[in-house]
Amino acid sequence: MRSVHFLLAFVLLTLASSIASASDPSPLQDFCVAINDPKAAVFGNGKFCKDPKMATANDFSFSGLNIPRNTGNRVGSNVTLLNVDQIPGLNTLGISLARIDYAPNGGLNPPHTHPRATEILVVVEGTLYVGFVTSNPDNRFISKVLYPGDVFVFPFGLIHFQLNIAKTPAVVFAGLSSQNPGTITIANAVFGSDPLINPDVLAKAFHLDIKIVNYLQKLFGGNSE
Numbered sequence: 001m002r003s004v005h006f007l008l009a010f011v012l013l014t015l016a017s018s019i020a021s022a023s024d025p026s027p028l029q030d031f032c033v034a035i036n037d038p039k040a041a042v043f044g045n046g047k048f049c050k051d052p053k054m055a056t057a058n059d060f061s062f063s064g065l066n067i068p069r070n071t072g073n074r075v076g077s078n079v080t081l082l083n084v085d086q087i088p089g090l091n092t093l094g095i096s097l098a099r100i101d102y103a104p105n106g107g108l109n110p111p112h113t114h115p116r117a118t119e120i121l122v123v124v125e126g127t128l129y130v131g132f133v134t135s136n137p138d139n140r141f142i143s144k145v146l147y148p149g150d151v152f153v154f155p156f157g158l159i160h161f162q163l164n165i166a167k168t169p170a171v172v173f174a175g176l177s178s179q180n181p182g183t184i185t186i187a188n189a190v191f192g193s194d195p196l197i198n199p200d201v202l203a204k205a206f207h208l209d210i211k212i213v214n215y216l217q218k219l220f221g222g223n224s225e
Contacts, residue, residue: 026116028180046179047084047091060089068169069101075110076103076164084179096181098174102126102164109162110185117181119154119174121162123147126170132160159186192220 028046050059062082069078083096090096100109100121121130123146131143132154145165146152154160156177164170190202191213199213206213 026178028116028178030115030182047088049091050088055089060087062087065097065099065173068171069099071101071103071107071169076107077101077109077162079109079183081181081183083181090179092179094177094179096176096179098176100162100172100174102128102162102170102172104164104167104169107164107170110187111159111161112183112185113157113159114154114176114178114181114183115157117176117178118156119160119176119181120151121154121172121174122151123149124171124173126164126168127166128170128172129163129165130154130161132158134158187216188220191216 065080065082069080071078078101080099080101081096082090082098084090096117101107102109125148128146129143130146130152131141134140134142135158144152162172190197196217199210199217202208202213202216203210
């Protein structure tokens with residue numbers, strides 16, 4: 001009888017394992033529209049592969065990530081992303097890396113999401129106030145102040161940010177669980193889309209006067225055509 005139970009348990013575990021692994025691969029771009037004519041195709045889910053015999057060390061390396069980046073922009077931050085476009089050897093490996101520099105006194109990596117990745121970062125310099133918001137309906141805000149050596153995780157797809165609250169520059173390095181994680185900066189996407197979202201939609205969604213919506217769309221450089 002024990003052997004029968006063991007066999008049954010083994011079969012159930014095998015079926016569960018096969019079901020769990022039988023899923024489509026995660027997308028590596030925003031969308032990939034099917035097409036019947038391969039001659040008219042652009043690319044597949046990811047990049048085409050080089051003949052392994054032709055691969056060199058340069059396909060797997062990048063230099064210069066130690067160099068501070070310019071943070072003299074409106075938000076006071078600069079993201080240097082090393083994905084498959086910068087390191088071809090990352091293709092199919094499901095990982096990428098970023099250096100983020102923050103200006104003193106309020107340098108901000110504004111609220112954004114990565115539609116294809118979880119992010120884990122480590123603070124190298126500075127003091128950062130970071131946080132993320134959980135999904136509906138709870139919308140819990142989880143935040144923490146980080147110091148050099150501290151590590152923080154931003155779960156897959158959730159809105160998050162980092163703010164430098166120190167009087168000195170800040171630097172972090174972040175790992176992301178995709179060769180092409182993508183970034184959707186919330187304000188830019190909502191108010192700077194191309195073409196613009198109908199102002200009436202945004203006025204109602206954000207409970208704003210339509211004149212304020214029009215101002216924000218101009219501020220974020222949205223294209224009305």
